[in-house]
Amino acid sequence: MAYIISDEAKDLLKDVKNFCDNEVLEQCKEFDRTGEYPADLFAQAGELGFTSLEIPEEFGGPGLSRVDTAALLEEMARADAGFATVISATGLGLKPVLIAGSDEQKQRAADLLMEGGLAAFCLTEPGAGSDAGSGKTSAVRDGDEYVINGRKCFITNGGHAQFYCVTAMTAKDAGVKGMSMFFVEKDTPGLSFGEHEDKMGIRTSSTCDVVFEDCRVPASAMIGEEGTGFETAMKTLDQARAWVGVLAVGIAQRAMDEAVAYGKERVQFGASILKQQALRFKVADMQIKIETARQMCAYALNLMDAGEPFAKESAIAKVYGSDIANECAAEAVQMFGGYGYIRDYPVEKLIRDAKIFQIFEGTNEIQRVVIANHVIGRI
Amino acid sequence: MKIMVCIKQVPDDSVKIELDESTGKPSVEGVEPIVNAFDTYALEMAARFLETGIEGEITTITMGDENSKSSIKNCLAVGASHGYVLHDDLFEGSDAQGTAYALGCAVRKIARDEGGDFDIVFCGIETSDETSGQTGPMLAESLGYSLVTNVIALEKKDGVLHVKQETEDGYNIVETPMPCVLTAARPNYDPRYPTIKSKMAARKMPIGELSAADIGARSDKTGESASLVKTIELAAPPKRKAGIKINEEDIEEASLKAFSIMTDANVL
Ligand SMILES: Cc1cc2nc3c(=O)[nH]c(=O)nc-3n(C[C@H](O)[C@H](O)[C@H](O)COP(=O)(O)OP(=O)(O)OC[C@H]3O[C@@H](n4cnc5c(N)ncnc54)[C@H](O)[C@@H]3O)c2cc1C
Numbered sequence: 001m002a003y004i005i006s007d008e009a010k011d012l013l014k015d016v017k018n019f020c021d022n023e024v025l026e027q028c029k030e031f032d033r034t035g036e037y038p039a040d041l042f043a044q045a046g047e048l049g050f051t052s053l054e055i056p057e058e059f060g061g062p063g064l065s066r067v068d069t070a071a072l073l074e075e076m077a078r079a080d081a082g083f084a085t086v087i088s089a090t091g092l093g094l095k096p097v098l099i100a101g102s103d104e105q106k107q108r109a110a111d112l113l114m115e116g117g118l119a120a121f122c123l124t125e126p127g128a129g130s131d132a133g134s135g136k137t138s139a140v141r142d143g144d145e146y147v148i149n150g151r152k153c154f155i156t157n158g159g160h161a162q163f164y165c166v167t168a169m170t171a172k173d174a175g176v177k178g179m180s181m182f183f184v185e186k187d188t189p190g191l192s193f194g195e196h197e198d199k200m201g202i203r204t205s206s207t208c209d210v211v212f213e214d215c216r217v218p219a220s221a222m223i224g225e226e227g228t229g230f231e232t233a234m235k236t237l238d239q240a241r242a243w244v245g246v247l248a249v250g251i252a253q254r255a256m257d258e259a260v261a262y263g264k265e266r267v268q269f270g271a272s273i274l275k276q277q278a279l280r281f282k283v284a285d286m287q288i289k290i291e292t293a294r295q296m297c298a299y300a301l302n303l304m305d306a307g308e309p310f311a312k313e314s315a316i317a318k319v320y321g322s323d324i325a326n327e328c329a330a331e332a333v334q335m336f337g338g339y340g341y342i343r344d345y346p347v348e349k350l351i352r353d354a355k356i357f358q359i360f361e362g363t364n365e366i367q368r369v370v371i372a373n374h375v376i377g378r379i
Numbered sequence: 380m381k382i383m384v385c386i387k388q389v390p391d392d393s394v395k396i397e398l399d400e401s402t403g404k405p406s407v408e409g410v411e412p413i414v415n416a417f418d419t420y421a422l423e424m425a426a427r428f429l430e431t432g433i434e435g436e437i438t439t440i441t442m443g444d445e446n447s448k449s450s451i452k453n454c455l456a457v458g459a460s461h462g463y464v465l466h467d468d469l470f471e472g473s474d475a476q477g478t479a480y481a482l483g484c485a486v487r488k489i490a491r492d493e494g495g496d497f498d499i500v501f502c503g504i505e506t507s508d509e510t511s512g513q514t515g516p517m518l519a520e521s522l523g524y525s526l527v528t529n530v531i532a533l534e535k536k537d538g539v540l541h542v543k544q545e546t547e548d549g550y551n552i553v554e555t556p557m558p559c560v561l562t563a564a565r566p567n568y569d570p571r572y573p574t575i576k577s578k579m580a581a582r583k584m585p586i587g588e589l590s591a592a593d594i595g596a597r598s599d600k601t602g603e604s605a606s607l608v609k610t611i612e613l614a615a616p617p618k619r620k621a622g623i624k625i626n627e628e629d630i631e632e633a634s635l636k637a638f639s640i641m642t643d644a645n646v647l
Contacts, residue, residue: 011452012578014411019572049575062575 002291003298009068016072019048020079028080031204032349037160037196038204042086046116050076054091056098059110066301070246074294077250078257081353082204084247086118089156089205091243092361093119095236096165096181100224105183109163112185117162121240122152122210123233130366132167133176133230137212139168144219146170148182148190148212154360158208159193162186165236166212167229174227181229183221190215201352240361242300242314245321248357249294252325255332255350256286262336262345273335282331289324296320312374319367322357329354380435380535382425383486383497384459385518386418388443388450392507398615405508405613414450417503419457421563423570425501426458428533436460438493440485442470442478448586455581456573462584463489467591472603475513481601482514483521484594489587498557499540504529504564519560527553529564 005013023041031038045051053069055061064072077084090113097109113119128135137150148168155164164184171178184191194209224232260283263274273279297317303310329350333340340347358364390396390410399406414422422439429435438461439454441447451462465485473481490496500522505512519526531550532543544551545564573581591598599605623640627633641647 008579008582011449011582012575015456015573015575015578044572047574048572053575062579 002294003067003071003074005068005071006065009064009071012064012068013071013075016050016075019045020075020083024076024079024083028083028204029346032080032082033343035196035198035203037206038083039160041083041204042118042160043116045083045087046113046118049114050087051090051116051118052110052113053087054094054098055110055113056106059106060114061110066242066305067298070243070297070301073243073246074250074253077247078254080204081247081251081350081357082202084250085202085205085356086157086160088240088243088247089121090117090119090161092121092236092240093157093161093163093165095239096121096223096232097183099235099239100181100228100232101183104220105223109183112162115162118157118160120155120157120161120164120210121233121236122155122158122164122166123237124152124154126151126153130363132233133179135167135169135179137166137168138172139170139180139182141170141219142216145216146182146219146222148184148215148217150212152210152212153194154197154207155210156205156207156360158206158210159196160206164191164210165223166210167233168212170226170229176230177227179229179233180226181223181232182217183223184212184215184217188215188217200355201349202356203352237361238311238314239304241318241367242297242304242310244357244361245293245297245300245314245317248318248321248325248354249290249297251350251354251357252286252290252293252321252328255325255328255347256283256290258346258350259283259286259332259335262339266337279335282335286328286331289328293317293321293324312371315362315367315370315374318357318361319364319371322354322364325354325357326351380429380433380499381490381493381495381497382429382435382437382499382501383489384418384422384425384437384439384454384501385482385514386422386439386441386450386454387415387503387506387508388412388441388447389415389506389508392416398613403613412446412450414453415503415506415508417505417507417563417565419503419570420565421501421503421561422454422458423568424530424533424563424566425499426571428535429458431534433535435498438463438489438497440465440482440489442466442473442481442485451586452578452581452584453573455584455586456578457571461493461587463587463589465589465594467596469591469596469598469602472606473601474606474608475511476517476607477601477605479514479517479521481591481594481596482518484596485589486518486522488589488594496558498559499533500524500558500560502560502562504562515560515562522558522560525555525559526561527555527559528562530561531564531566533561 057063097105125135139146139148166182169178170180190213192211197207266273300310300313300317332347339345390407391413394410396405425437437459439459440463442465502515527542529545531545534541540555542553544553625633625636
């Protein structure tokens with residue numbers, strides 16, 4: 001663990017690790033198999049305050065630095081990446097409110113999370129993935145209300161969140177300047193959910209369509225000014241990416257830990273396989289990547305805390321963290337040999353879990369577009 | 380209702396600990412210190428007891444060095460409202476009786492300071508490091524309180540404490556007057572986890588420090604020189620010999636093999 005964190009966070013980290021080792025890791029093995037949603041586990045995590053970590057102190061949050069929080073999230077991802085995704089997607093759903101919302105909205109969001117709730121961020125649509133600006137969901141003003149119609153897809157925490165931050169077009173022909181962001185609470189009439197997707201990995205998280213059919217919200221549910229929804233969404237993702245990196249590092253760390261523990265015990269040719277330089281070098285390479293990725297996450301998060309520009313660094317943390325998580329997971333399976341390919345052993349799951357980290361919150365191709373834009377600028 | 384829970388900080392018992400050949404002591408370096416499991420059950424039982432609508436507070440105390448404060452802090456995050464560390468060079472090397480004497484002095488002193496006797500003084504049945512299981516009963520003796528051991532639940536009925544006491548083949552329900560000393564066995568639930576909030580709050584709570592002089596403990600009653608029990612040597616349990624593997628696939632053949640091994644060894 002190489003995040004440099006406060007004494008407070010060190011204390012919390014022990015508790016989080018204890019909970020993750022005893023509850024999350026064990027229970028999620030079975031939930032990964034069945035694809036069932038571990039509702040009780042998330043209720044407990046909510047009560048323990050895991051979903052409130054990113055709430056600022058003035059709204060009742062714990063007031064930890066981002067790197068402190070990262071250390072806790074990494075531990076959760078080490079236990080189960082799907083579990084950590086649910087926690088982190090709650091942070092993602094909170095961010096638009098913190099970035100552009102009113103104090104009232106911030107307090108409301110904070111209160112819902114502190115009661116143990118989850119949040120969700122609804123940007124992606126069937127026709128608008130990487131090209132998030134091409135969303136078709138609309139919000140039409142009607143007196144003191146907006147009427148939202150449309151379909152969002154692949155929404156983490158869909159159906160389980162207490163509130164949804166949703167992008168919708170308030171001016172159809174104005175392009176991304178016609179997009180606004182809304183705060184939609186769980187029981188709003190006209191809000192419904194699709195089937196829980198049957199996923200390759202992070203199977204303990206729920207992903208589904210979020211559907212709006214004449215879904216009426218008060219005009220006060222708009223987050224920020226009309227027409228700023230796309231900008232808020234992009235600012236949200238700029239921040240969120242570093243957190244994706246943090247979770248990916250947790251997977252990579254788990255992969256290395258498992259590989260080392262197994263490798264010490266596994267005897268071939270009369271000795272532990274970790275006496276073989278070929279495997280020792282694999283471990284060294286994993287460690288180099290993990291530590292580098294972690295420090296990139298820490299750097300991006302420190303920039304955020306310091307109020308410095310961070311978008312490029314956050315994108316790098318996401319791309320690099322998720323790429324190395326996939327590399328480390330694959331190498332861990334390799335070091336387990338045939339056993340690595342068998343479901344009773346813990347590493348094949350890591351490959352399945354790691355893959356999504358190169359896809360969501362902006363694919364790694366899109367991240368490279370972002371990074372290149374920052375480096376090259378206008379030509 | 381005032382409850383005192385006595386806790387001990389012990390090395391994490393989920394880690395396999397070896398005897399250090401050179402010192403003759405268990406090598407616990409790098410092993411995370413934790414609150415003794417039975418003490419956490421005592422605290423959880425006390426917390427649940429009060430949560431049934433009984434007004435009261437829990438105080439925790441430990442006899443240990445400076446770093447046992449972290450264990451007290453953990454208790455403050457899961458139900459205790461006050462915490463004390465009893466620390467003095469004089470206490471070094473105490474046996475169970477010396478420890479119970481010192482704890483007894485401390486319980487009385489804190490009761491005086493906090494304005495009222497403790498109704499219940501709770502301990503774990505034993506600690507995972509020394510497993511003597513004597514401190515609780517000796518503490519009852521030292522305080523002159525009644526004692527119920529192996530407690531797995533408690534309830535207050537018509538002003539009387541009803542205590543569920545685990546036995547070899549079931550349980551007893553025991554009525555006891557208060558003040559009393561109870562020793563906790565393992566109930567059928569796990570202690571709660573601290574929340575982020577309760578842990579952050581616990582970190583800011585003051586922890587009282589008490590010395591031998593503060594509690595009026597006498598040097599002839601506690602510490603190494605007063606110890607009646609002396610540890611002469613610690614020995615690791617002998618390593619179990621490797622067993623015999625029976626590789627026959629057929630059940631009948633495997634049973635025959637097992638029988639022949641047992642007859643050869645003259646155990647049948
Ligand atoms: C499990 C899961 C959870 C998710 N959670 C959420 C959530 O909570 N909220 C939310 O809003 N969304 C969520 N998503 C959606 C996710 O962010 C999108 O799937 C992702 O942004 C990619 O969009 P797409 O699937 O439409 O792929 P497409 O955009 O169709 O991309 C297909 C391929 O083309 C490449 N590509 C596209 N455009 C370019 C380009 N300009 N240059 C180079 N390559 C390009 C992509 O990189 C990719 O390889 C989630 C998705 C999944 C699977």
